[in-house]
Amino acid sequence: MGSWALLWPPLLFTGLLVRPPGTMAQAQYCSVNKDIFEVEENTNVTEPLVDIHVPEGQEVTLGALSTPFAFRIQGNQLFLNVTPDYEEKSLLEAQLLCQSGGTLVTQLRVFVSVLDVNDNAPEFPFKTKEIRVEEDTKVNSTVIPETQLQAEDRDKDDILFYTLQEMTAGASDYFSLVSVNRPALRLDRPLDFYERPNMTFWLLVRDTPGENVEPSHTATATLVLNVVPADLRPPWFLPCTFSDGYVCIQAQYHGAVPTGHILPSPLVLRPGPIYAEDGDRGINQPIIYSIFRGNVNGTFIIHPDSGNLTVARSVPSPMTFLLLVKGQQADLARYSVTQVTVEAVAAAGSPPRFPQRLYRGTVARGAGAGVVVKDAAAPSQPLRIQAQDPEFSDLNSAITYRITNHSHFRMEGEVVLTTTTLAQAGAFYAEVEAHNTVTSGTATTVIEIQVSEQEPPSTAQTPEAGTSQPMPPGMGTSTSHQPTTPGGGTAQTPEPGTSQPMPLSKSTPSSGGGPSEDKRFSVVDMAALGGVLGALLLLALLGLTVLVHKHYGPRLKCCSGKAPEPQPQGFDNQAFLPDHKANWAPVPSPTHDPKPAEAPMPAEPAPPGPASPGGAPEPPAAARAGGSPTAVRSILTKERRPEGGYKAVWFGEDIGTEADVVVLNAPTLDVDGASDSGSGDEGEGAGRGGGPYDAPGGDDSYI
16 A cells, blocks of 8 residues: 555656646646546456546547556546456556547546455465485474475465374374474474384465454365484394384394214204394395304304304314304494304214104005105195204204105105106005214104095006005014004004005906996994994894784793793683673583582693694693693583693584683693692593594584
């Protein structure tokens, strides 16, 4: 606003110059009542700015000094022809020329001052800025200067306010802005490459102090800070224990060597091999190893790149070496030193030992040469044969292996490989020899390699000439290797060189030369089958016992040879006296006088005799006449015989008459009492082998 006061004297002087001298009447010249106006930008002014007084006979036009396209004259009025924009033109000028007949009479100038309005958002000169910050940058130093982070606002009077917002958790603890109006980035705490290798911020700018002010505009940009590791830490011998991010308590190493021997491989140290790495892993300089002190007589050599420690010359007597090993960065900037303790121990020279006396492996039939034999206990893993020195474990790496008695297999390190195609299934036995190249001690063990079937053979295979025939285990003649079996005994293995492949199981080929089948069954399968058959047999025996007892129980009881239970006094058989058959009661014989029956001693029943030629069954041996041991009577009769000593059933003779069945019940005598009781006047035909039969006559068929 103060700049306009400086424009008044020139404008007034210009107005005086354009007026013709000596004129006294205003009506002879063009004039305006106001020649300076103020208009806010972005305002569309439709009303005339000023009315121009034009004398008669004159006309007014816009001169060449007018702001192009900004004004127009319509009639005798001056209009603003555009929407003013402060950022494009802050001062508009209209030159008014009054002419009469082509001659300039009056010249006027009208000014429009465009007022600035907050209508533009600030802008950053970048969307994302990525910078590298050294890890050893000092605290309170400026990381990014203000000029690189300032935003631009076309609204000249706007004051910009900046805010730094973290996008990486904890990043605001390390960096901040110098002030809200000065966007310089400052480091607040030491950087740590391992803790915060990179951090991201969101830089926001606003053209008003607060968010609630209208109008208010903002802009954002992204800052990415990558921490560059500095060489702050020396090499660390691993494993080590960190006390903080800069100091690590590194390991010390221990080992042993046998006296009088030179090991062919690097020493086995505890807690591990000599190894160091750059403490600044971001730089990760290679490490160079060397023996700094303690290498008496040059006994040891350390590899400069790997750190492997080997024996250069044998140690004659037991002693202890304290070696100081230095690990230095390849750029020679930093180094560390650790201690390696090596004890020279007298080795007894005992031979190596196998932890197992029998190893079991498996390989598929048809496998070609170079196939790894798998462990039978873990088929997915290779079979490993490992021997150990019982007194000096560091000599284990000096042990080599070979197969001594079999050409189908070979050793490669601790792994068994095939040397040819295995076309025949079976079990192969091979001897493995372990040889300690330092002490020259040897030991042997046996491998049982099972060549399993992949598919049944199509034809009976004939062994080729010169090949070994399958034989069952135990056929060998040597018992020098007797691995312990699970049962506590020893399992003999064939002598090396004489073991033969053992077939699993093969069926005998048919007579017609057809294919043979593999009918192998495991012990579990046979046990399950035997259990099922035994259960079925038991059920069959139980069913047969029930049937026999149901149908033949009374006969078996009668003929079992045991005396029956004593019957109550009387001659009625209760088993033949149902309640509804009262007429079955015993009646006296019509031809003999009834006599009281003497109660004989019970006799043991005898089994029935053979059938008679006439078709009638033989009477039982127990029914004897008069108690005679030799006389046998028939229990079927047509006459009523009241005499005792046997059981008889009488049938009526006339088929047309009502059947009269009488059971004559009398206790039988035992064999001993038969000779003492009973009468001897029984009917004819009594004798051993048959009882007295009535003449059948014409009534045979009736009975």
